[in-house]
Amino acid sequence: DTGVSQDPRHxxxxxxxxxxxxxxxxxxxxxLYWYRQTLGQGPEFLTYFQNEAQLEKSRLLSDRFxxxxxxxxxSTLEIQRTEQGxxxxxxxxxxxxxxxxxxxxxxxPGTRLTVT
Amino acid sequence: AQSVTQLDxxxxxxxxxxxxLRCNYSSSxxxxxxxxxxxxxxxxxxxxxxxxxxxxxxxxxxxxAEFNKSQTSFHLRKPSVHISDTxxxxxxxxxxxxxxxxxxxxxxxTLSVSS
Numbered sequence: 001d002t003g004v005s006q007d008p009r010h011x012x013x014x015x016x017x018x019x020x021x022x023x024x025x026x027x028x029x030x031x032l033y034w035y036r037q038t039l040g041q042g043p044e045f046l047t048y049f050q051n052e053a054q055l056e057k058s059r060l061l062s063d064r065f066x067x068x069x070x071x072x073x074x075s076t077l078e079i080q081r082t083e084q085g086x087x088x089x090x091x092x093x094x095x096x097x098x099x100x101x102x103x104x105x106x107x108x109p110g111t112r113l114t115v116t
Numbered sequence: 117a118q119s120v121t122q123l124d125x126x127x128x129x130x131x132x133x134x135x136x137l138r139c140n141y142s143s144s145x146x147x148x149x150x151x152x153x154x155x156x157x158x159x160x161x162x163x164x165x166x167x168x169x170x171x172x173x174x175x176x177x178x179x180x181a182e183f184n185k186s187q188t189s190f191h192l193r194k195p196s197v198h199i200s201d202t203x204x205x206x207x208x209x210x211x212x213x214x215x216x217x218x219x220x221x222x223x224x225x226t227l228s229v230s231s
Contacts, residue, residue: 004159031216033218033219035219040223040224041223041224042120042206042208042221042222042223042224043160043206043219043221044221045218045219045220048217048218055217056217056218058218091159091160093160095216100215100216101215101216102148102165102167102215103148103150103165103167103210103212103215103216103219104150104162104165105162105219106162107152107159107160107161108159109157109158109159110158110159
């Protein structure tokens with residue numbers, strides 16, 4: 001069990017550029033979550049998948065954001081036309097059927113995005 | 117809807133002193149409660165959880181928390197802290213009948229332990 005991994009760990013981009021982040025969940029975990037954490041705040045829910053189905057999206061997930069989990073394993077989060085307000089830590093988490101039924105989620109190290 | 121309020125944004129303590137980090141929540145339905153810890157430049161690690169049963173729950177690294185339904189609180193305690201406990205601590209909830217969906221987090225408490 002290698003834990004949740006995220007790539008890249010850091011991304012610096014210019015305003016208006018598109019960025020894509022990847023998350024690899026713990027093996028066999030069927031649920032995958034994305035959160036955003038800004039400075040001085042707790043993580044805020046963005047969206048989650050059960051296998052390849054995207055079951056819930058937060059109002060924070062504007063039209064510029066899209067997430068996919070095409071084969072029910074890894075997931076990508078894309079931000080189009082980045083804005084300075086998108087600067088944040090993007091956290092991925094996963095859970096199994098058992099841990100998910102208890103509400104437990106296991107987090108990755110995050111991708112820190114800086115938009116200049 | 118649920119919400120979480122962490123009553124202290126920063127808690128400075130000396131090494132080997134006891135500490136309490138306070139968390140209140142609001143919900144019209146039963147909830148599961150969690151405390152997570154985040155060390156610098158790392159993701160969140162689950163410290164402990166309350167699902168049901170005994171209101172005193174023990175977690176990793178010597179932490180414990182007490183669920184108080186009447187006061188809608190879930191305060192985190194440790195009898196003697198170490199320098200290595202310096203980190204950001206987050207309280208979180210999820211509706212018990214929707215476990216496996218979003219976690220709702222508080223804004224966090226920065227615990228600073230000095231010698």
